[in-house]
Every structure is written in structure tokens, then in C-alpha cells.
Amino acid sequence: MLLSGFIGLFSETALNVALTPLMGILEVGPTTIQWLTTGYLLVLGILVPVSGMLLQWFTTRQLFTASLLFSIAGTLVAALAGSFEILMVARVLQAVGTALLLPLMFNTILVIFPVEKRGSAMGLIGLVIMFAPASGPSISGLILANLSWNWIFWISLPFFIISIICGLLFLPNISQVTKPKIDVFSIVLSTLGFGGIVYGFSSAGGHGETGGGWSSPIVIVTMAIGILSLVIFSIRQLKVKEPMMDLRAFKYPMFTLGLILIFICMMMMLSSMLILPMYLQQGLAVTALTAGLVLLPGSLLNGFLSPVMGRLFDKxxxxxLVTIGLIVVSVVLFLYTGIKPATPLGMIITLHIFMMIGISMIMMPAQTNGLNQLPPRFYPHGTAIMNTLQQVSGAIGTAVAVSILSAGQTRFLSNVADAENPENILAGFTYGVQHAFIFALVLSLIGLVISFFIKRVKVDGAHSHQGSMH
Structure with missing residues (x-):
């Protein structure tokens, strides 16, 4: 599961570096090419919420096999793709595979590991979830420097095939199949709700000329539909006897606090992973590969520290962990708000490393502690809620950060005499970037206040024993 999850999440970001050359090769514009990423996120946003229900309808083996068949089909089609349309279909197939796998991975850990060992196990998932998307741009940058873009997919394919063979040979069924009643109306509402919000935010914060901005009719309509659907969805989940996503999980205070912290963390991390490379490329004029490599040490360290933090959490x-982590992140973001073209590259790398260390101290413990408080019948729902929010927070964080950046830039340039002057353009861009980091700093300070309320969940023996009996 970890291997296939790694490759699935790697391909989520691996294409980002290739988007610019792909526009030329496939003869499409920036707005169209952006769909390779937006479409992928959209499918995750729509499918992950339904995963809680799928976990109760199908056995572990059935879901794992289905997930890998989708991933293999998508990767193969992408490797052979010659046109944008075929590549788009491939991305959707890949996203379906990843969307089925992520919640399955979390749920499996909750079922097979006793509470006192869960931190370390979750740490391994953390390694995959952090390390795979972070290594995507650097590895695919290396592939693109030497081979054609199709090789991003040819290289992933054998790993999926190894995973599915091992899965079919060794994977037992561990979850209970209860087959709750399928509520079609809930599925429609969740699709419109989460889909609308992910799409609305992605469109609002699109890159460069593809960004519709917040005032574009499409953005306003999709956001309105999304929010309205989610409100109706939430009311319905609390009323029906067998909800698709049981929101009563929010009654457990540590689960809710953990969720808020993860939401904040993902927004800070993803917005900085978008803004730093943009600034490095436009402000400091480094190549795409260099920008990817600047972020690599921090991301690698974050991945490797994840299991360590898991063990510290168990102990x-x-x-x-969480409070110190948030203090570290706040200090780094405060220093980032002073970033300028003269800032040495070494300092940017060092700050990024510290930020990622801080984030590894927050994510794992907050997540594991939150899920530990849930009784076993809530596991599929808890993991579905958590994974859904991670997808949504990514879309929201990047969109808000890009909007703040461009608003700051526009405001700066409207106040200078010569807006076309390259020096002023750079200064305006810097001003926008600093403001985007101020937004992230505010988030981390809110997180810091919340962290004072976190308590270790006491799990009674019966509760964990029952878990291991399953």
C-alpha cells in the first residue's frame, strides 16, 4: 500500500514541471494545460468523500485491486498519450486510483495497529504523503532533462505492477463489510459541494493569465453551488440513519482540533510550495530544476522525520510536539515576510528546512491523536473527513495565496510612476510574495493558539483490544 501510494502521489505533482513544455508539444494554451492538474484534484475532491462508504461496501482486497487497476490503466494511457485529450483521460484514471487508495491506507493502519504503536505507523504514511509529492518536481525535472515527458509514466508503471502482484498474493481482508444503505442524494450533494469548492478555488487562483479571479461569474457560481450543496449535505448527514460521511465524528474534540491543525498546516505548506518556486524563478531567475532542488532538502527531511515524530508521539x-512545531513555523514565516531579491539562496533553503521540520512536528501527532479519539465504527468516516479536508485545504490555500500575491503586486504597481520598469515589476512581485507569507503567518499563529488546547487522548483497553480483534 505504501509503495503504490507513493507512486500515486508522486504522479500528482510530477507533471507540474512538464506543463510548460507540454503546452508546446500538445499544442494547447495555459488555461487548457492547467486542467491536467485541476482535473486530477477535482476527481480526488469528488471521490475521497465517498471513500468512507466504499470502505464499508467492499473488502480491502477488492478496493486495493480496483485502485491499482485504475492507476495502471491511467499510467499506461498517459505513457502512450499523443494528444491532450488522451492525457486528460489518463489523469482522471490515475486520480481515481489514488482517491481509492489514500483512505484505504489510513483505515488499514487504524484497524491493524494498536493505539500505542499507531504514531509510528502513521509516520510511515506521513513519509509517503509528504515525500512523494515533494520529490515529484525534482525527479521529473531530471527525467525531462534527459528523456521525453512520457518517461515520467513509464518509470512509474513497474512499481504499480509490483504492488498489485504483492497485493494479490499477500493482502488479507481486514475491514468489516457492513453494506450500509447507499444514499444517492448524499453522493450527488457531496460531489457538487466538494467539487464546486475545489473547482471554484482552483479557477480563482489559477496561474498567471489563466486565473479567473474572484469576480469571474464561473468562480462565483461554482463556489455558491459548492457551499449551498455542502450545507444541505451536512444537514442531511446528521438526519439520515446511515450517513455517507458521519459528521458526528466532530463531537470528539481532539478529532476536531486535529482537523483544524491539519487544515492550517496543509494550507501553509502547499501555498509556500507554490510561492517559493514562483519567486525563485521570477524573482531570483533560477531554472525550474534549481527551484525544485531548493525545496528538496526540506521536503526530504520532512518525510524522513515523519516516522521519528510518530515514535515521539507514541512516547x-x-x-x-505540536506547540513547538508551530512556534518554529511561525518564526520561519515571520522571516519569510522579509524575503527580497537580495536574500541569499542558502538562507531560503535553511528557512524552508526549518519550516518543514516544524510541519512534521504538527501534522503526524495532530492527525494520529485526532483519529485515536474516534471509536472503531467511526474509522472509515474519520479518515474520509480528514482526507477530504486535505484535498480541499490544498485548493483553498494555493488559491488564496496566489490571489494575495497578485493583489499585492497590482496595488504596488498602481502606486509607482513607471509600472513597466523591470525593477518596479520585481519590487511589486516581491511585495506580493511578502503579503502571501503574512497570510501564512497569520494562519500559523491561529494554529499556535489552538495547540494549547490539545490533550493526549486516553484510550481504554477494551477499545483498543476490540480493534485488534477485528
């Missing part, structure tokens, strides 16, 4: 609980 000491979440409180100290």
Missing part, C-alpha cells in the same frame, strides 16, 4: 503524546 510523549501530541502536546509539546
Amino acid at each position: 510523549f503524546g501530541p502536546k509539546w
Whole structure:
């Protein structure tokens, strides 16, 4: 599961570096090419919420096999794709595979590991979830420097095939199949709700000339539909006897606090992973590969520290880890708000490393502590809620950050005499970037206040014993 999850999440970001050359090769514009990423995120946003229900309808083996067949089909089609349309279909197939796999991975860990070992196990998932998307741009940058873009997919394919063979040979069924009643109306509402929000935010914060901005009719309509659908969806989930996504999980305070912290964390991390490379390429004029490599040490370290933080969590609980982590991140973001073209590259790398260390201290413990508080019948719902929010927070964080950046830039340039002057353009861009980091700093300070309320979840023996009996 970890291997296939790694390759699935790697391909989520691997194409980002290739988007510019692909526009030329496939003869499409920036607005169209953006769909290779937006479409992928959209499918995840639509399917992940339904995953809680799928986990109760199908066995572990059935879901794992289905997920890998989608991933293999998508990767093969992408490797052979010669036109934009075929590549788009391939991305959708890949996204379906990843969307089925992520919640399955979390749920499996909750079922097979006793509470006192869960931190370390979740740490391994953390390694995959952090490390795969972070290594995507650097690895695919290396592939693109030497081979054609199709090789991004040819290289991923054997790993999926190894995973599915191992899965068919060794994977037992561990989850209970209860087959709850399928509520079609809930599925429609969740699709419109999460789909609308992910699409609305992605369109609002699109890159460069593809960004519709917040005032474009499409953005306003999709956001309105999304928010309205989610409100109706939430009311319905609390009323029906067998909800698709059981929102009563929010009654458990540590689960809710953990969710808020993860939401904040993902927004800070993804917005900085978008803004730093943009600034490095436009402000400091480094190549795409260099920009990818600047972020690599921090991301690698974050991945490798994830299991370590998991073990520390098992030993000491979440409180100290999370609070110290948020203090570190806040200090880094405060320093980033002063970033300028003269800032040495070494300092940017060092700050990024510290930020990623801080984030690894927050994510794992907050997540594991939150899920630990849930009774076993809530596991599929808890993991579905958590994974859905991670997808949504990514779309929201990047959109808001890009909007703040461009608003700051526009405001700066409207106040200078010569807006066409390259020096002023750079200064305006810098001003926008600083403001985007101020937004991230505010988020981390909110997180810091929340972290004071985190307590270690006490799990009674019966609860964990029952878990291991399953």
C-alpha cells in the first residue's frame, strides 16, 4: 500500500514541471494545460468523500485491486498519450486510483495497529504523503532533462505492477463489510459541494493569465453551488440513519482540533510550495530544476522525520510536539515576510528546512491523536473527513495565496510612476510574495493558539483490544 501510494502521489505533482513544455508539444494554451492538474484534484475532491462508504461496501482486497487497476490503466494511457485529450483521460484514471487508495491506507493502519504503536505507523504514511509529492518536481525535472515527458509514466508503471502482484498474493481482508444503505442524494450533494469548492478555488487562483479571479461569474457560481450543496449535505448527514460521511465524528474534540491543525498546516505548506518556486524563478531567475532542488532538502527531511515524530508521539503524546512545531513555523514565516531579491539562496533553503521540520512536528501527532479519539465504527468516516479536508485545504490555500500575491503586486504597481520598469515589476512581485507569507503567518499563529488546547487522548483497553480483534 505504501509503495503504490507513493507512486500515486508522486504522479500528482510530477507533471507540474512538464506543463510548460507540454503546452508546446500538445499544442494547447495555459488555461487548457492547467486542467491536467485541476482535473486530477477535482476527481480526488469528488471521490475521497465517498471513500468512507466504499470502505464499508467492499473488502480491502477488492478496493486495493480496483485502485491499482485504475492507476495502471491511467499510467499506461498517459505513457502512450499523443494528444491532450488522451492525457486528460489518463489523469482522471490515475486520480481515481489514488482517491481509492489514500483512505484505504489510513483505515488499514487504524484497524491493524494498536493505539500505542499507531504514531509510528502513521509516520510511515506521513513519509509517503509528504515525500512523494515533494520529490515529484525534482525527479521529473531530471527525467525531462534527459528523456521525453512520457518517461515520467513509464518509470512509474513497474512499481504499480509490483504492488498489485504483492497485493494479490499477500493482502488479507481486514475491514468489516457492513453494506450500509447507499444514499444517492448524499453522493450527488457531496460531489457538487466538494467539487464546486475545489473547482471554484482552483479557477480563482489559477496561474498567471489563466486565473479567473474572484469576480469571474464561473468562480462565483461554482463556489455558491459548492457551499449551498455542502450545507444541505451536512444537514442531511446528521438526519439520515446511515450517513455517507458521519459528521458526528466532530463531537470528539481532539478529532476536531486535529482537523483544524491539519487544515492550517496543509494550507501553509502547499501555498509556500507554490510561492517559493514562483519567486525563485521570477524573482531570483533560477531554472525550474534549481527551484525544485531548493525545496528538496526540506521536503526530504520532512518525510524522513515523519516516522521519528510518530515514535515521539507514541512516547510523549501530541502536546509539546505540536506547540513547538508551530512556534518554529511561525518564526520561519515571520522571516519569510522579509524575503527580497537580495536574500541569499542558502538562507531560503535553511528557512524552508526549518519550516518543514516544524510541519512534521504538527501534522503526524495532530492527525494520529485526532483519529485515536474516534471509536472503531467511526474509522472509515474519520479518515474520509480528514482526507477530504486535505484535498480541499490544498485548493483553498494555493488559491488564496496566489490571489494575495497578485493583489499585492497590482496595488504596488498602481502606486509607482513607471509600472513597466523591470525593477518596479520585481519590487511589486516581491511585495506580493511578502503579503502571501503574512497570510501564512497569520494562519500559523491561529494554529499556535489552538495547540494549547490539545490533550493526549486516553484510550481504554477494551477499545483498543476490540480493534485488534477485528
